Amino acid sequence: MIEQEGRAAPARCRVRRCVTAFLAASLLAALPGAGPAAADGPSENGLVLQVTVNTLPGLAALRPGIRVGDPVVKTYRLINRSGAGLYGVRVSDPGLPGTAIRCPGGGDRVRVLRGLSSTRCTAETRARPGTWAHDVRASGSIPSLPATVRAQARSGYTGVGGRLALSETVTVKGQQATLRYTVRNPGNRVVHSIRISDPAAPADAIDCGGHRPVVPALHPGRSALCSAVVQRGPGTYTGRGRAQGSDRIRTIGRRGHTVPPAGLTADASVRFVIPRPPPAPPKAPGRPRPAPKPVKPPAPAPPAPPPALAGPPPAGVPLPLAVLPVPPGVAVPPLPPVGIAAPGVVPEGEAAAPPGAATGGGDTGGTAAVPPREQQAQPRSFLSRFYRPGDGPTGLGLLAALFLLLTPAAIAAAVLGSRRL
CATH class of the missing domain: 2.60.40.10 (Immunoglobulins)
Known part of the structure; x- marks a missing residue:
């Protein structure tokens, strides 16, 4: 589209310029697919804009879309269908925010787009999620008229893809x-x-x-x-x-x-x-076992009573002393040890005479020799508990003697007391 500032330009055109523009327009119209052409006058087809996305025209990239993160390459083709040159042609695309558009010469615009010529600008970015479909705009100026030429085209893509x-x-x-x-x-x-x-x-x-x-x-x-x-x-x-x-x-x-x-x-x-497991706690000391109680020895059995003598004791066996009743108050002297020994028994502490030796200093009178100690040992009798040859009366014998002494006195005292009453 050509916008005029002031009155119509054809009045100021010279004949040569008009002829040249007419011939150029006729030649451009003869090209296939070129569409209507414009000369140096007002025309809506003076500047044409064509946009592709990854080589697909217009909105063809909306389905199935471009994977998010993959390249998005847009190409902007600028065609000048008029015979007049266009200056400072610039492209803006809101579908690529923050992305620079590069044109021939390295800048972001075409300095001069001569009449009946075309050029391309490009932009490249990465696909973003969602749909990015917008109108792309291009504009340039004709200083000789003066006039501003504009064109637009819709394009875009859809950024698709699952993510993890x-x-x-x-x-x-x-x-x-x-x-x-x-x-x-x-x-x-x-x-x-x-x-x-x-x-x-x-x-x-x-x-x-x-x-x-x-x-x-x-x-x-x-x-x-x-x-x-x-x-x-x-x-x-x-x-x-x-x-x-x-x-x-x-x-x-x-x-x-x-x-x-x-x-x-x-x-x-x-x-x-x-972490390492904690050490096992020490075991608690067990209760000490009580010391075993001392075992008391069994009490000795009481001495058995002496058996009754059925007849006179054998010869050589010592007899207990006969005691008489002692009146009260009379002191009884201790009995001297009796040294009567049984025949063939050697008192303890005395050495046995050797075989064939005489006992004493005189004639033995035919007495036989005393045998060794091993042969003299004889089993002790019941009376040995009261009297031991060579040692005298035992403690039990003394008690028995004392008992025999005191018992008649007690009986006599009891009898005398009963008579006085």
């Missing part, structure tokens, strides 16, 4: 570590068959639901939780979780070709420490 993001945490309790994986889909397409793996945990220990390490499908903006419980010895470990899946969509490549679905991955890591 993974985070990993750990909780340690004793020798057990619980690893948790949170997988998210910040993209705009569904991600399918997301598998979680980690060298720190076997595959059969990871559970994303149903005791499987796989998330069947994750819609845009959603998340899923997986976990694994492992047993480890003391030491430092690192969990390196990975999520792998696919959105199963085909997209447009840089040159307009079809790109197959790409594998989507996300990684995360966490470090954890398994």
Whole structure:
């Protein structure tokens, strides 16, 4: 479109310029697909703008779209259909915010676009999520008229694709570590068959639901939780979780070709420490066992009473002394030891005479020799408890004698007392 400032320009055109413009317009119109041409007068087709996205014209890149992060290459073709040169032709594209457009010469505009000629400007960026369809505008000026020429064309693309993001945490309790994986889909397409793996945990220990390490499908903006419980010895470990899946969509490549679905991955890591178990507490000392009680020896049995003598004692056996009743107040002198020994018995402490030796200084009168001590030993009788040859009366014998002495006195006192009454 040509905008005029002031009155109509044809009145000021010279004949030669008008003829040249007419011939050029006729030649351009003869070209196939060129459309109507404009001479040096007002025309809506003086400047033409054509835009392609990854070689696809206009809005053809909206479906199926370009994968987010892949290249987006836009080409802007500027055609001057008039015979007048256009100066300072500039292109603006709101569909590529922050992206510079480069034209021939390296600048962001075409300094001179001569009449009946064309040129191309380009811009390249990475696909962003969402739909980016806008009107691209181009404008230039004709200083000789003066006039401003403008053109516009609609173009755009859709940035598509699922995405994966993974985070990993750990909780340690004793020798057990619980690893948790949170997988998210910040993209705009569904991600399918997301598998979680980690060298720190076997595959059969990871559970994303149903005791499987796989998330069947994750819609845009959603998340899923997986976990694994492992047993480890003391030491430092690192969990390196990975999520792998696919959105199963085909997209447009840089040159307009079809790109197959790409594998989507996300990684995360966490470090954890398994401490050494605390030492076992010392065992409490047991209660000391009581000392065994001393065993008292059994009390000695009381002496058996002496058996009644059925007849006179044999010859040579000492008899207890006969005692008489002693009146009260009469002192009884101690009895001297009696040295009567039985025949053939040698008192203790005296050496036995050798065989054939005489006992004493006189004639033995035919007495036989005393045998050795081993042959003299004889079993002791009951009376030996009261009197021992060579030693005299025993303690039991003295008690018995005292008893025999005191008993008649007690009986006599009792009888005398009863008579006085």
